[in-house]
Amino acid sequence: xxxxxxxxxxxxxxxxxxxxxxxxxxxxxxxxxxxxxxxxxxxxxxxxxxxxxxxxxxxxxxxxxxxxxxxxxxxxxxxxxxxxxxxxxxxxxxxxxxxxxxxxxxxxxxxxx
Amino acid sequence: xxxxxxxxxxxxxxxxxxxxxxxxxxxxxxxxxxxxxxxxxxxxxxxxxxxxxxxxxxxxxxxxxxxxxxxxxxxxxxxxxxxxxxxxxxxxxxxxxxxxxxxxxxxxxxxxxxxxx
Numbered sequence: 279x280x281x282x283x284x285x286x287x288x289x290x291x292x293x294x295x296x297x298x299x300x301x302x303x304x305x306x307x308x309x310x311x312x313x314x315x316x317x318x319x320x321x322x323x324x325x326x327x328x329x330x331x332x333x334x335x336x337x338x339x340x341x342x343x344x345x346x347x348x349x350x351x352x353x354x355x356x357x358x359x360x361x362x363x364x365x366x367x368x369x370x371x372x373x374x375x376x377x378x379x380x381x382x383x384x385x386x387x388x389x390x391x
Numbered sequence: 392x393x394x395x396x397x398x399x400x401x402x403x404x405x406x407x408x409x410x411x412x413x414x415x416x417x418x419x420x421x422x423x424x425x426x427x428x429x430x431x432x433x434x435x436x437x438x439x440x441x442x443x444x445x446x447x448x449x450x451x452x453x454x455x456x457x458x459x460x461x462x463x464x465x466x467x468x469x470x471x472x473x474x475x476x477x478x479x480x481x482x483x484x485x486x487x488x489x490x491x492x493x494x495x496x497x498x499x500x501x502x503x504x505x506x507x508x
Contacts, residue, residue, distance in 0.1 A: 309494065311494065311495065311496075313496075313498075320498060320499075320500050320501070321482065321484075321496075321498035323495040323496065323497070326494045326495055328494070333494050334494050334495050336495070366434055368434075368436060370436070370496075379426065379438055379441055380426075380438070380496065381438065382428070382435060382436035382437075382438075383435065384433065384434055384435040385434040385435065387434065
């Protein structure tokens with residue numbers, strides 16, 4: 279059974295650009311969550327999607343957005359990149375109910391220069 | 392206030408010995424779940440063990456066990472017979488069921504475990 283796949287693994291962008299990260303969940307999982315990990319702030323929740331609907335959103339500016347497709351794949355977009363957006367972005371998939379755990383991908387390491 | 396507190400930034404243990412990683416949490420939600428994840432230097436978060444707030448017994452998964460003390464709001468991870476491959480960052484996380492916190496994990500700052508040969 280394939281795990282959670284995040285692409286790309288590494289990305290270097292320039293300040294002011296935008297970026298799109300992709301996450302393919304485990305087959306059958308309908309929930310996808312995104313987290314940002316930085317040395318200073320640790321792991322912070324960005325948002326969660328279930329069946330194409332955003333169910334929860336963290337405290338991030340509107341430059342951070344996401345969506346989920348009908349096949350449960352999810353994308354996260356960051357517009358007008360800032361240096362502080364440099365981080366490891368982790369995606370987690372789940373069956374979606376409260377009783378289920380989360381399986382994480384290997385992450386996308388974004389560097390903004 | 393921090394919801395998940397991991398007071399040990401770093402821990403050292405000798406190979407084959409047991410180690411306990413501390414985690415305390417803060418919630419007023421009667422229904423919640425507690426998770427432990429391992430993050431090696433590669434970055435992937437690996438699920439280790441889960442404890443539900445209503446579970447009567449402490450969770451165990453192979454060499455991992457969770458010492459759940461509900462009244463003290465602590466959920467310490469115990470790793471028995473440490474191996475060199477256990478060297479990694481360990482995160483405690485909580486999912487609350489109500490109060491708009493559904494479907495998200497709140498993480499602690501982590502503990503960096505180093506296993507010495």
